[in-house]
Amino acid sequence: MSYCGAKSMKILGIETSCDETGVSIIDAAGSFGSDFSFTVLGNALLSQAALHAQYGGVFPNLAKREHAKNLVPLTQEALAEAHLLVNASQTDAAALLPLKELLAREPELFEAIIPFLIKYERPDIDAIAVTVGPGLEPALWVGINFAKALAAVWNLPLVAVNHMEGHIVMPLIEHPDILKDMSISGHMRQVSFPLLALLISGGHTELVLSQSYGEYTLIGQTRDDAAGEAFDKVARLMDLPYPGGPEISKLAAAARAEGLEPLMRFTPPLMASKDYDFSFSGLKTEARKLIEKHAPLSDDNKKRIALALENCIAEVLVAKTMRAVEEYGARSVVVGGGVSANTFIRGELRAALENTDSSATLLIPAPSLATDNALMIALAGYFRAENGEYADPASTVANGNLKLA
Ligand code: KG4
Numbered sequence: 546m547s548y549c550g551a552k553s554m555k556i557l558g559i560e561t562s563c564d565e566t567g568v569s570i571i572d573a574a575g576s577f578g579s580d581f582s583f584t585v586l587g588n589a590l591l592s593q594a595a596l597h598a599q600y601g602g603v604f605p606n607l608a609k610r611e612h613a614k615n616l617v618p619l620t621q622e623a624l625a626e627a628h629l630l631v632n633a634s635q636t637d638a639a640a641l642l643p644l645k646e647l648l649a650r651e652p653e654l655f656e657a658i659i660p661f662l663i664k665y666e667r668p669d670i671d672a673i674a675v676t677v678g679p680g681l682e683p684a685l686w687v688g689i690n691f692a693k694a695l696a697a698v699w700n701l702p703l704v705a706v707n708h709m710e711g712h713i714v715m716p717l718i719e720h721p722d723i724l725k726d727m728s729i730s731g732h733m734r735q736v737s738f739p740l741l742a743l744l745i746s747g748g749h750t751e752l753v754l755s756q757s758y759g760e761y762t763l764i765g766q767t768r769d770d771a772a773g774e775a776f777d778k779v780a781r782l783m784d785l786p787y788p789g790g791p792e793i794s795k796l797a798a799a800a801r802a803e804g805l806e807p808l809m810r811f812t813p814p815l816m817a818s819k820d821y822d823f824s825f826s827g828l829k830t831e832a833r834k835l836i837e838k839h840a841p842l843s844d845d846n847k848k849r850i851a852l853a854l855e856n857c858i859a860e861v862l863v864a865k866t867m868r869a870v871e872e873y874g875a876r877s878v879v880v881g882g883g884v885s886a887n888t889f890i891r892g893e894l895r896a897a898l899e900n901t902d903s904s905a906t907l908l909i910p911a912p913s914l915a916t917d918n919a920l921m922i923a924l925a926g927y928f929r930a931e932n933g934e935y936a937d938p939a940s941t942v943a944n945g946n947l948k949l950a
């Protein structure tokens with residue numbers, strides 16, 4: 546592809562913050578804005594959701610083990626797809642020596658990476674980007690150690706990526722449904738600042754204000770459970786599989802289609818508070834009482850509870866976001882994180898924005914790119930690398946509570 550003369554960079558992105566193992570390779574050029582362009586060369590993603598389903602949530606040590614098992618095969622898959630996998634003509638055993646120490650705490654990964662590194666040449670890549678937080682620390686560490694190992698052996702620079710910045714970048718990219726059609730090139734959407742990001746996932750519910758790319762102010766966050774956590778916990782109370790968000794959403798959609806009423810109205814939490822904080826832990830308590838009262842739950846009552854919950858969560862998210870749009874004069878509203886895959890919440894936000902004087906543009910990723918993936922890490926990593934922001938491997942650590950601001 547043509548980059549209008551700009552030097553392009555191939556970034557290999559790695560994501561292991563929660564229960565998705567992702568490896569993505571992009572070829573990108575240009576700075577943040579209209580001259581940015583990229584091609585997805587390879588993308589591999591494996592969800593552990595089915596494995597964690599039996600525990601009703603993500604089990605950190607199981608996640609870590611699975612990442613350790615899957616990182617090498619997924620990297621191989623992404624490199625093969627990118628046509629960057631070349632058999633090595635000779636082995637430089639000395640280059641592998643630092644791995645013994647680097648992967649001292651990742652024996653499984655060590656076993657898997659050695660034959661891989663012996664078999665294949667150093668690929669034509671310019672940098673390795675890896676999620677360093679926020680997320681589950683044991684899970685983050687595997688990805689970080691893997692990235693450090695590749696960077697050391699292949700002599701490549703390392704880029705540390707904040708997972709939440711990945712969720713912010715994803716909706717800014719103009720793309721068809723990339724994960725379904727890999728031979729894809731993309732650009733950036735028209736992004737105007739101030740930008741307000743509503744980040745809603747299994748671990749986070751945040752409103753973040755950005756005056757320019759890479760600069761963030763946290764204006765509100767959840768005081769307890771995240772929005773996705775509320776979906777997951779109430780789903781669990783109704784014996785629905787993990788992750789609960791999509792399940793609740795399906796039931797709520799069925800309730801609407803069948804004209805069912807919510808079984809009760811959950812009180813939308815912190816609606817009257819002047820700040821932009823959220824609180825979702827009370828919803829599961831309300832839901833528990835309701836579920837106990839109507840036990841055993843009929844199929845209709847499950848749908849009516851799902852409807853009540855989705856309505857309530859949407860109402861709070863929309864109200865706080867709209868108030869922040871007005872107060873800060875936001876010109877773009879970005880919605881990211883797994884819960885942004887929710888059709889009803891997307892629709893309610895769109896409708897609310899259309900019904901105000903605000904001319905803010907709503908930017909939401911395709912549902913398949915709303916949940917965790919490594920493409921968003923490669924993209925966010927590219928903008929850091931392009932800005933010369935490389936990480937020192939020796940001091941790069943996992944930070945489960947890493948903040949954007
Ligand atoms: O961003 P993500 O993949 O992982 C985290 O960083 O947490 O988000 C996962 C969360 C889970 O809580 C899941 O239930 C929720 O996103 N989720 C949804 C939907 N799809 C995923 N919640 C509501 N509706 C959905 N359609």
Ligand code: ZN
Nearest residue numbers: 746882883917
């Ligand atoms: Zn996420």
